[in-house]
Amino acid sequence: MNIKYIGYSFTVTPKEPATEILIAQLGFAGFESFVENEDGVTAYIQEADWNAGMLEDIQILNSNEFNISYKEEVIEQTNWNSEWEKNFNPIQVDDLVSIRAPFHENPNLKYDIVIEPKMSFGTGHHETTHMMVQHLLDMDLTNKKTLDMGCGTGILAIFAEMKGAQPIDAIDIDNWCYENSLENVTRNNCSHISVYEGDASLLINKEYDVIIANINRNILLNDMQSYMNCLAKNGTILFSGFYQEDIPIIDAEVSKYGLNIDKIIERNNWVAIKYIFE
Template structure:
């Protein structure tokens, strides 16, 4: 699969974060900021469906972007240049196969992200992974909604979850998730499911992890609440501070009460419970 990188010069990190949140509503699958340039990666075959809307979005913010084709055979080399290992408070290291192993005593997860979101380096994945470490998922069944690389599913299983459904709408993410589950030896405990929220109809969970974006969270909140067992936890990220009131209000409307809110680099994580 070939990808296109949309390179957008940004004034500062705040502008990069706002544009990332906006572009996350389109089929962009990964983002990074390097030397004042936001780089958003989208499958080449999906760009035509959204290019005019993306260009209009950039125009509204007074910025312009340059589209650069990336051949698929060069993608792994690109990740080796730009994907650093991620350390979460000395308790967990998320790394790629080309990084050095974690120090003795530190749990590690090895992922080759390719084009799937969820490398650990993004603030939202970091927030969600840390929250899972503290949630108490041992012996519980969970859902990883918008699972990407499957990294949060793997974290949950490493923390003792007995089973996790990993749902993602993208076939490339689904395939990558399966690879990473096998690489970490947890394929028996995680069920990848290609599709959207309709895949969880009739299923019940003790916890749900949803690292997506504000619009999808608001749209699917009713389904998340319906799938949560009483006392179940919903962790959500993929949005900025300004979006927190809307996310919390939508959760409360579905009988979910706020437990905690955390932030990192302008990105937010909301924990609610049924």
């Protein structure tokens, strides 16, 4: 079957945090996948799921704080794997972790993560994923019960298992990410990761030693209570998906629950913070 997609190319000024909010609202409306670029983001939805008035409920498009314009086009189904082969370059983190697609040569580093990203977030190229890998590199995760919230491709859950974490829950609200995480978990021969499609409501009656949440500032703040309710005593939480100037906002909320900053990594103004619950 020849599936067609509708693609919306959004130009966003200022880009952040508007792009993050826009992606969240579009995802709730039914858009399947997103590709960020220098000007904003391109969002995709299957033609069969599209309707002419679906952008009317996207609140941020009516905001006076941001200038957002867009154009749309019908896109014939393409071979996404072929597109990624042309555009996805392998990366290395601290000469210890390789993140690559199946068609890339294995550089034989200590950790080798094989990701077929398709259109899910989390190839390691984005600053936030890269920094989260750096945090996890420094941690002893042996037998730590771990949550990867907003798992995208599943890359951080996969790396956590490589570092000895178990059991691991990987959760994403996006169906494309859910399916892609399942594929990547199998591809990396992981046996301790359970992948779920959903949001923070899945965290009721759960407890974790380590929580990884690489999402965005607004969702982190909105779901903070859920994260704290399931973080074990002496547990660790890693937050990323926001900028250096957002640290006071995040820290003010987290400090209400008795957590303290242990380490901050910054990369191109993006930050990843490690908190300890003592």
